[in-house]
Amino acid sequence: MKLQRKNGLRATALGALAISGALVLTACGSDDNAGGTGGTGEKTNAASNIKCDDAKGKLLASGSSAQKNAMDLWVKNYMAACTGVEVNYKSSSSGEGIVAFNQGTVGFAGSDSALKPDEVAESKKVCKGGQGINLPMVGGPIAIGYNLPGVDNLNLDASTIAKIFNGKIKKWNDPAIAGLNKGVKLPDTAIQAFHRSEDSGTTQNLGKYLGATAKADWPYEAEKKWPAPGGQAASGSSGVAAQVKQAEGSIGYFELSYATSQSIPTVKISTGAAAPVEASSENASKAIAAAKIKGTGKDLALGLDYTTKADGAYPIVLVTYEVVCDTGNKAETLGTVKSFLTYTASEEGQKVLSGAGYAPIPAEINAKVRETVAGLK
CATH class of the missing domain: 3.40.190.10 (Periplasmic binding protein-like II)
Structure with missing residues (x-):
């Protein structure tokens, strides 16, 4: 795998990094909830289908406040399953999230709109050998x-x-x-x-x-x-x-x-x-449900029909993307990024959204998201 080289920063430095106003959720589960290790070496949670895999340490992320309540649920469930792993999502704005991503200070960013061409170009400085891509994860009115x-x-x-x-x-x-x-x-x-x-x-x-x-x-x-x-x-x-x-x-x-x-x-x-x-x-x-993928390659940006007149179709919708590097992710966070986003895009992860006022991403698009996440490098 092509991994971004550390620039003199040790992974332990991340543990000391604090972001003002960041949302830090501690695992609410006891040791009884901790996942075991099966014969394949894959860690899973006994009470769920969350696969912790190579997740470790602290993962910083930031961006969209529209997806904050979804992130709260996901982070709580994930950290209860994957003990010893901390996911820290700072709810700010899509614009601030993209800036943080392109500065290399977060493992992924949340954005309510897909990356613009100039933002993709900027991401190539951080995603060594690759670029930022859009993974649709949260839908809603x-x-x-x-x-x-x-x-x-x-x-x-x-x-x-x-x-x-x-x-x-x-x-x-x-x-x-x-x-x-x-x-x-x-x-x-x-x-x-x-x-x-x-x-x-x-x-x-x-x-x-x-x-x-x-x-x-x-x-x-x-x-x-x-x-x-x-x-x-x-x-x-x-x-x-x-x-x-x-x-x-x-x-x-x-x-x-x-x-x-x-x-x-x-x-x-x-x-x-x-x-x-x-x-x-x-x-x-x-x-x-009528959205179509308009991104190319591994980018899964969606096209939405805001002019719909279908009965019962609410037209003012957004899709929040998690923005990641397709290639060039940091070695110390890659495993956690893949594990966490695999959970959020899973049937289990999407199921928690409806009760929180969100709309799950269509299943066929989610399947492509999981496939793309599995191939991140």
Whole structure:
């Protein structure tokens, strides 16, 4: 295998490295949960199908806050199975995760959007003899959460969402909103729209949806940086959700689990289907199931259809990628990267997502992810 040479840094130095604000989860299992070693030398957990294989030491990763709640579950389960191994995922943003990956400070990065050509080119400096590739791992709906006491059911379409977030619609009883919510008493309350303050793949995916379905009202390129004037900024999906939770008249966007965990009502999207579509794991799965692989070689970046009008298909979806080197991974973390990502892409790993507000990646795509992970060098 081609492994990146250590540049004078010993693997033990990683054990002393601390990242401010990083999420560090300790194994919650006792020694009774520890995996044994079979006749083949392969370590497995007696209570699960997690294969620890050559995993060892500490694995640092960072990026997407949209996948944080999924990572919490995965890390907890994995570390309970693979005692003595620590996976440390810092929830920041997709942009920060890619920067950290291309600086060589993390074993993998989480990103809500696939690597751009310039980011792939930059990755070749770290992935000696290879490059960064995208492995789809987490799917889910981007919920539009709101805080409007007395309004428990709210329908919006792409045009009204675009006009709200670029400041064209300023009051909740605006005729455009009222027209989509017949019989609902909407207050004469000012709208407070919150967006992400840092580069965010969630922002970019929302922009892709609005650009595809409401171009006349959203004339911006789909970038990670928030493009529209006005509004208020907050850090991370958790920050946006916290602001919406506390500010009456507010609206924001974040991964669904942030809404469900804080009991924030979410918008139903009028897509042209028979009925407005609710943000749910099941409805997001219907949209993600139509995704096609658009990456080449070992890259598994997906193409999503944001314009779907299929009944029950929620259109504002994201797929979070784990970004790794196809060749040139660090020797001291390669075994853990392969073991951990094999678990997250497994049927068992994907099954835990639905209960947390995520949508599992389609099985046939997951099979290709596992095959690619097995071949990492």
